[in-house]
Amino acid sequence: MLIVDDDPLISDTLTYVLSRDFEISAAESRAQVKSLLMQLDEPPQLALVDLGLPPQPHKPDEGFALIADLLGVSPSIKILVLSGQSDEANARHARALGAIDFVAKPCEPERLKSLLFNALMVQDAERSAEKTPAPAKDSGIVGSSPAMDKLREQIKQYAAAPFPVLIEGESGSGKERVAASLHQLSPRSHKPYLALNCAAISPTLVEPTLFGYAKGAFTGATSARAGYFEEAENGTLFLDEIGELPLELQAKLLRVLENGEYQRVGETQPRFSNARVVTATNRDLRAEIKAGRFRADLYHRLSVFSIAVPPLREMGEDKLVLLNHFRDFYAREAKSLPFALDARAQQMWEDYHFPGNVRELRNIAIRLTTKYPGMAVNAQQLEAELDTDQAYPQEIPLASDSKALIELARKQLQTLANFNLDVTLRQWEKAYVEAALTMTHGNLSQAAKLLGINRTTLYSRMQTYGTD
Numbered sequence: 001m002l003i004v005d006d007d008p009l010i011s012d013t014l015t016y017v018l019s020r021d022f023e024i025s026a027a028e029s030r031a032q033v034k035s036l037l038m039q040l041d042e043p044p045q046l047a048l049v050d051l052g053l054p055p056q057p058h059k060p061d062e063g064f065a066l067i068a069d070l071l072g073v074s075p076s077i078k079i080l081v082l083s084g085q086s087d088e089a090n091a092r093h094a095r096a097l098g099a100i101d102f103v104a105k106p107c108e109p110e111r112l113k114s115l116l117f118n119a120l121m122v123q124d125a126e127r128s129a130e131k132t133p134a135p136a137k138d139s140g141i142v143g144s145s146p147a148m149d150k151l152r153e154q155i156k157q158y159a160a161a162p163f164p165v166l167i168e169g170e171s172g173s174g175k176e177r178v179a180a181s182l183h184q185l186s187p188r189s190h191k192p193y194l195a196l197n198c199a200a201i202s203p204t205l206v207e208p209t210l211f212g213y214a215k216g217a218f219t220g221a222t223s224a225r226a227g228y229f230e231e232a233e234n235g236t237l238f239l240d241e242i243g244e245l246p247l248e249l250q251a252k253l254l255r256v257l258e259n260g261e262y263q264r265v266g267e268t269q270p271r272f273s274n275a276r277v278v279t280a281t282n283r284d285l286r287a288e289i290k291a292g293r294f295r296a297d298l299y300h301r302l303s304v305f306s307i308a309v310p311p312l313r314e315m316g317e318d319k320l321v322l323l324n325h326f327r328d329f330y331a332r333e334a335k336s337l338p339f340a341l342d343a344r345a346q347q348m349w350e351d352y353h354f355p356g357n358v359r360e361l362r363n364i365a366i367r368l369t370t371k372y373p374g375m376a377v378n379a380q381q382l383e384a385e386l387d388t389d390q391a392y393p394q395e396i397p398l399a400s401d402s403k404a405l406i407e408l409a410r411k412q413l414q415t416l417a418n419f420n421l422d423v424t425l426r427q428w429e430k431a432y433v434e435a436a437l438t439m440t441h442g443n444l445s446q447a448a449k450l451l452g453i454n455r456t457t458l459y460s461r462m463q464t465y466g467t468d
């Protein structure tokens with residue numbers, strides 16, 4: 001397991017406490033984690049990470065980015081976030097980004113161990129479920145909303161063709177699942193399926209990994225090796241995070257796509273591949289092209305067929321379908337009874353926007369299964385599992401749109417457990433006053449005009465709120 005904390009005392013203590021049960025690698029920053037991951041043969045199964053890391057130890061941003069890095073390298077890694085007392089909102093956001101849970105500091109060693117062992121058990125169950133072959137003709141994609149029906153239809157339609165498919169979608173939305181389904185439903189399903197995450201290996205290793213190498217091609221190449229293109233034979237090669245592919249390799253990938261031709265590193269003789277190439281990205285590749293980081297010709301080749309995996313917030317009733325699916329799966333694995341959401345909690349679930357998509361939904365189902373086996377979960381209990389602080393970023397309707405305002409109010413009342421009307425209205429008023437003062441550089445007359453109130457009223461409000 002990986003421990004990431006810039007405080008040597010915490011890192012050393014955790015290593016001391018956990019090293020009897022786990023093989024530990026420790027790092028102090030995102031950059032150190034990156035180079036450490038390059039050295040390990042396999043990515044760690046577990047990570048325990050602090051959010052405030054250098055170069056910005058007082059902000060959570062490096063920690064948030066680290067969660068994305070780790071999941072990029074290994075989608076099955078289980079990440080626990082270490083959280084200080086004043087840090088709960090950030091820790092909640094970390095869960096939405098894909099961490100399975102947070103642990104408040106200081107944490108009892110026994111509790112920490114049991115959380116980690118539990119995470120390993122869950123991971124084992126998921127891995128064995130993934131290995132169990134899905135029934136033929138089944139995409140393994142759960143959901144019955146129009147968006148999911150369209151997705152399944154596209155998969156079916158594109159599965160049989162030999163052309164590349166580009167899968168686009170937000171992190172955690174199920175792109176890898178779609179790639180695996182394209183293979184399962186294709187006539188190649190009994191041929192190899194190989195997946196490479198371009199973000200997971202160092203740029204210098206991408207070429208030998210994809211194309212293979214001759215003996216002596218570089219230091220350490222003690223014998224010749226086939227690459228993924230060769231091993232995939234007539235099967236499917238899935239390249240995840242394709243936006244990370246270095247530019248010089250983009251040219252080589254383009255050549256394979258054009259005429260199937262490639263060379264092992266250190267060889268001149270051409271080889272040929274018949275593998276079908278499926279790629280995925282959560283970056284906007286068109287923007288990458290504009291920025292000069294991605295080749296336009298390669299993009300056009302890769303996107304002969306393209307599939308946009310919808311974010312979970314657009315999947316309507318599937319939020320409940322997926323909840324039931326994962327809830328039953330994890331309850332079965334834990335040999336416990338499934339929990340059930342009460343009516344208010346269910347409404348909250350339907351209204352929640354799931355910034356971390358299906359991965360976040362699945363992690364919530366795991367936590368609720370552990371905390372409330374066979375029990376009813378109420379809105380307050382559910383709210384503790386959600387990232388509600390970020391819930392309404394761009395959804396504020398115009399004040400004149402009363403229907404939309406009522407809907408917003410209804411959602412907030414459903415979602416926020418400790419709502420208080422007076423406090424909320426005061427916060428709104430204060431925000432408008434502050435915005436007007438900032439926009440007018442503190443000019444009271446102009447700010448009052450912007451706000452549509454007179455100067456004296458503005459002055460008295462400022463005194464109430466302590467705004468100056």
Ligand SMILES: Nc1ncnc2c1ncn2[C@@H]1O[C@H](COP(=O)(O)OP(=O)(O)OP(=O)(O)O)[C@@H](O)[C@H]1O
Pocket residue numbers: 071072075140141142143169170171172173174175176177178240282358359362
């Ligand atoms: N419609 C679905 N039905 C069943 N399982 C799903 C569905 N969508 C996603 N999942 C599951 O959710 C998890 C996250 O999905 P996946 O790893 O495919 O996302 P991703 O888009 O590839 O994420 P990233 O961009 O971070 O690599 C996986 O366990 C996947 O099997």
